[in-house]
Amino acid sequence: MKKSSISLILAAAMAAAVSAPAFAGDYLVGFANNSDTYDYCAKFRAYLKDATEAKGIDIMVTDAGGDTNVQNGQIDDFIVQDANVVSAISNDLDGSVPALKAAEDAGIPYISFLTSVKGGDDYPGYIYVGSQNVDAGKAQGEYLVDALPENAKILYFTGEPNDQQYIDRKQGLTDALKARDDIEILDEYNVKNSKDLGMSTAEDCIMSYDHFDAIVCQNDDSALGVVQALKTNDMLGDVLVLGIDGSDPALESIKNGEMAMTAFQDAKAQAEAGADIFAQLRDGTDPKDIEDVYIPFKIVTSDNVDDYLNGGSSTEAETETAQ
Template sequence: MKKMFGLILIFAVLSTGSVFANGNKEAAGDKQITIGLSVDQLFESRIATNNGVKAEAAKNGFKVIEVVADGDAQTQNSQIQTLIAQKVDAILVCAVDQNTIETALMKAKKAGITVISYDRDLPGSKSTSASSAPDSISDGLNCGKYVAEAIKGRTDKVVILELLGALNDQNGIDRSKGFNDALKGKNVEIIQMPTDWASDRALAATQNAFQANPNIAAIFAATDTQIPSIETVLTDMGKLKKIGEDGHVIVVGINGSYDGYVSVKNGTADGISVMDCKTIGETAVKLAIKAMKGEAVEKVVVPGNFYTTKNIEANKASIWGAK
């Protein structure tokens, strides 16, 4: 009992230790520019974007202080205050909740710190100079266009299942908008199910959707990490067929994770719109540099690339999730 407790304690100490080590790695050199990176939560695509930020920062000889809020807006609020106290030169922020941190960001702006939002836009924010975010609408459009193309020959009404992201997340909203815009005017019925980005909820939703509508012909996942869950349900129903096989259900998604990559490669899914995480991250730093120099900057959206089974392997290098 005691031993185990000790082990966990050591583990805890080690993990905090490594965080500190990251923060203080480089002794405060003179005139070195420091960028504060305030992350909402760590998951794959965010890490890919963060890596883009860090790479670009390293190229310019900047120091990066990374703080992670673990999905807690209050934590992020105080972390930003700390970054201000550490006198960083710029803050790149991906917000948990825009309203909660707005005052902290204003404080940063008043302290002369450049604030750039990345990966998730902060619409209407007075504190940020610019943002670098994925072009979620175009990502959604890519998927919608593919589905529209694939069902072109059909005369009956086509039932499509759309697995939504979080209902209050700008990226989720935009992806849905893009997808639906592409299919506007087509003879389709789109069934929307909320998933909050969670795979287990996507799983249940897909399962139930197929019970109510056994003739679903296409599925659009707001994040391709849900594709394995979709495949689980298709397996359950005996409908997991590859492209070209009879009874194939069209599956498309957005993101660029390993899950999506593998499924598209195998042909069980049709295509994914891959976010250009690296560019998003790099752009954020570039915007910060410009803004620090006093140049005018504006919102940048980075469109993703849509890869299908045919061309995905050739573009493996540009898919952040494909290792």
């Protein structure tokens, strides 16, 4: 169970010595984005701000630029400014623990979007909102099992190994690939989910390997970098490129016949679920009584990409809560 029966006492107002709140509203949320440079994170940030303000809740939004220490400092600042809730696309499974501890010490809820923080399940004020990342990796693997030729060889481009997303997405992929014993993962590269590193690493691999059939990426940004490298080397038609997130540029790439597939992560539905949780907390719900929320991934290929372009989705988002 993610929640214990320990009661959480929300903090009273901070001592008069701390700086005054930046907002005048009765309820204040802080959100520290992982990095605005990632298309998906920037889109999520915009959706969260709009959905939260639509409920009459003030929200402070910052950008950590991918730096865990910066993000932890931003969350400390939220607490000093009397935020009632802190939240983040937490940057690091271990590195974000100090931010979680700061929230716990202050007696306020910590909402982690899309990524997890170690020890979160031990704090009744911790709530996760996102998607089951193992399902995204599984979807990639199942696609490859159906699409790849006999004795296929693939390369795996990942984010940081000390990230629960990395762990879960890799597990889902490798589990699904067990359906075929002739598919070989030639190597794995940490490209930090970066478009630039995805492109440069793909260029190096083109020089290093005689042949590979697919490059599987743990997000869309790195996949788009791979597409650029393959285009430059006139290899795009020979290599399947897979991503995760369903960012707008990735959907366009699929539409244009470049990327083969992505696992669509519904940023709007995730953000709206987060805003709903903020409203529940504002209205007095004990955070230990609020379950984690999971928005299922959906598979996007050339067959259904038109359903997802321009911010659409083929069906209304389905929400799952932790059991």
